[in-house]
Amino acid sequence: MRDVLETVRGKVFIHPVSKEPYGRIRIPRAPEKRRALKGKLYDFLAEDEGGNTFTVAEDGAVWFWDHETDDLVHLSSSVSEFVAHCINPPPIELDPKRVKSAWVDPAFAKSIGKKVPPDGWIKKPSKPK
Numbered sequence: 001m002r003d004v005l006e007t008v009r010g011k012v013f014i015h016p017v018s019k020e021p022y023g024r025i026r027i028p029r030a031p032e033k034r035r036a037l038k039g040k041l042y043d044f045l046a047e048d049e050g051g052n053t054f055t056v057a058e059d060g061a062v063w064f065w066d067h068e069t070d071d072l073v074h075l076s077s078s079v080s081e082f083v084a085h086c087i088n089p090p091p092i093e094l095d096p097k098r099v100k101s102a103w104v105d106p107a108f109a110k111s112i113g114k115k116v117p118p119d120g121w122i123k124k125p126s127k128p129k
Contacts, residue, residue: 002027004080005027005045007083007086008025008083009026010089011024011025011087012024012088013064013086014085015085016085022048022054022064023054023086025048025054026049028046042057043055043056045062045079045082050067051067052064052068054082056079060079061075061076061078062074062075062082101123102121102122103122105120106119
Protein backbone atom coordinates (compact mmCIF):
# COMPACT_ATOMS: atom_id res chain seq x y z
CA MET A 1 0.00 0.00 0.00
CA ARG A 2 2.80 2.42 0.86
CA ASP A 3 4.27 2.07 -2.66
CA VAL A 4 0.90 3.01 -4.14
CA LEU A 5 0.60 6.02 -1.84
CA GLU A 6 4.07 7.25 -2.75
CA THR A 7 2.76 7.80 -6.29
CA VAL A 8 0.30 10.43 -5.02
CA ARG A 9 2.56 12.26 -2.55
CA GLY A 10 2.23 16.02 -3.18
CA LYS A 11 -0.69 15.59 -5.56
CA VAL A 12 -4.30 16.67 -5.12
CA PHE A 13 -7.40 14.51 -5.44
CA ILE A 14 -10.01 15.89 -7.85
CA HIS A 15 -13.50 14.70 -6.95
CA PRO A 16 -14.93 12.96 -10.03
CA VAL A 17 -18.38 14.55 -9.63
CA SER A 18 -17.91 17.96 -7.96
CA LYS A 19 -14.42 18.54 -9.44
CA GLU A 20 -13.46 19.96 -6.03
CA PRO A 21 -9.75 19.55 -5.17
CA TYR A 22 -8.70 17.85 -1.94
CA GLY A 23 -5.25 17.89 -0.50
CA ARG A 24 -1.83 18.21 -1.21
CA ILE A 25 -1.45 14.68 -0.11
CA ARG A 26 1.02 13.73 2.61
CA ILE A 27 1.83 10.16 3.55
CA PRO A 28 1.79 9.15 7.23
CA ARG A 29 4.93 7.79 8.85
CA ALA A 30 3.03 5.06 10.68
CA PRO A 31 -0.44 3.65 10.05
CA GLU A 32 -3.16 4.75 12.45
CA LYS A 33 -6.82 4.05 13.08
CA ARG A 34 -9.32 6.89 13.25
CA ARG A 35 -12.84 6.86 14.59
CA ALA A 36 -15.22 8.90 12.51
CA LEU A 37 -18.99 9.21 12.22
CA LYS A 38 -21.47 6.76 13.72
CA GLY A 39 -18.75 4.86 15.59
CA LYS A 40 -17.36 3.21 12.45
CA LEU A 41 -13.64 2.59 12.28
CA TYR A 42 -11.78 4.02 9.30
CA ASP A 43 -8.17 3.24 8.38
CA PHE A 44 -5.93 6.25 8.05
CA LEU A 45 -4.66 6.45 4.44
CA ALA A 46 -3.06 9.89 4.05
CA GLU A 47 -3.49 13.49 5.14
CA ASP A 48 -3.52 16.94 3.61
CA GLU A 49 -1.50 19.98 4.60
CA GLY A 50 -4.35 21.21 6.82
CA GLY A 51 -4.52 18.14 9.05
CA ASN A 52 -7.55 16.56 7.39
CA THR A 53 -7.36 12.87 6.59
CA PHE A 54 -8.07 10.55 3.70
CA THR A 55 -9.54 7.40 5.24
CA VAL A 56 -10.59 3.97 4.05
CA ALA A 57 -13.84 2.34 5.21
CA GLU A 58 -14.24 -1.39 5.81
CA ASP A 59 -15.75 -1.76 2.31
CA GLY A 60 -12.61 -0.20 0.74
CA ALA A 61 -14.21 3.16 -0.10
CA VAL A 62 -12.04 6.25 0.39
CA TRP A 63 -13.45 9.15 2.41
CA PHE A 64 -12.15 12.60 3.28
CA TRP A 65 -12.49 13.49 6.97
CA ASP A 66 -12.51 17.20 7.85
CA HIS A 67 -11.02 17.43 11.32
CA GLU A 68 -12.67 20.79 12.04
CA THR A 69 -16.25 19.89 11.14
CA ASP A 70 -16.06 16.10 11.65
CA ASP A 71 -17.68 15.74 8.20
CA LEU A 72 -16.93 12.78 5.95
CA VAL A 73 -17.04 13.19 2.16
CA HIS A 74 -17.11 10.10 -0.06
CA LEU A 75 -14.31 10.37 -2.62
CA SER A 76 -14.05 7.00 -4.37
CA SER A 77 -15.09 3.36 -4.11
CA SER A 78 -11.51 2.09 -3.81
CA VAL A 79 -7.92 3.14 -3.25
CA SER A 80 -7.08 2.46 -6.90
CA GLU A 81 -9.93 4.76 -8.02
CA PHE A 82 -8.66 7.36 -5.53
CA VAL A 83 -5.15 7.17 -7.02
CA ALA A 84 -6.58 7.49 -10.54
CA HIS A 85 -8.15 10.86 -9.61
CA CYS A 86 -4.98 12.34 -8.15
CA ILE A 87 -3.17 14.94 -10.24
CA ASN A 88 -0.22 17.27 -9.89
CA PRO A 89 -1.51 20.52 -8.46
CA PRO A 90 -1.96 23.24 -11.05
CA PRO A 91 0.64 25.99 -10.90
CA ILE A 92 -0.32 29.11 -9.03
CA GLU A 93 -0.47 32.02 -11.43
CA LEU A 94 -0.28 35.55 -10.13
CA ASP A 95 -1.26 38.59 -12.14
CA PRO A 96 1.73 40.94 -11.63
CA LYS A 97 -0.68 43.89 -11.55
CA ARG A 98 -2.36 42.43 -8.45
CA VAL A 99 0.87 41.80 -6.51
CA LYS A 100 1.08 44.44 -3.80
CA SER A 101 4.47 43.47 -2.43
CA ALA A 102 7.10 40.79 -2.87
CA TRP A 103 10.18 39.98 -0.84
CA VAL A 104 12.80 37.36 -1.67
CA ASP A 105 15.53 36.27 0.71
CA PRO A 106 18.67 37.71 -0.94
CA ALA A 107 20.74 34.66 0.05
CA PHE A 108 18.19 32.31 -1.52
CA ALA A 109 18.00 34.44 -4.68
CA LYS A 110 21.78 34.34 -4.98
CA SER A 111 21.81 30.55 -4.49
CA ILE A 112 19.53 30.11 -7.54
CA GLY A 113 21.26 32.75 -9.66
CA LYS A 114 18.63 35.49 -9.38
CA LYS A 115 19.37 39.13 -8.70
CA VAL A 116 17.29 41.06 -6.20
CA PRO A 117 17.88 44.39 -4.44
CA PRO A 118 20.10 44.11 -1.33
CA ASP A 119 17.09 44.39 1.00
CA GLY A 120 15.18 41.67 -0.93
CA TRP A 121 12.18 43.84 -1.80
CA ILE A 122 11.23 43.47 -5.44
CA LYS A 123 8.06 45.47 -4.92
CA LYS A 124 7.77 47.24 -1.59
CA PRO A 125 4.51 47.30 0.36
CA SER A 126 2.66 50.57 0.16
CA LYS A 127 2.51 52.76 3.23
CA PRO A 128 -0.89 53.13 4.91
CA LYS A 129 -2.69 56.34 4.02
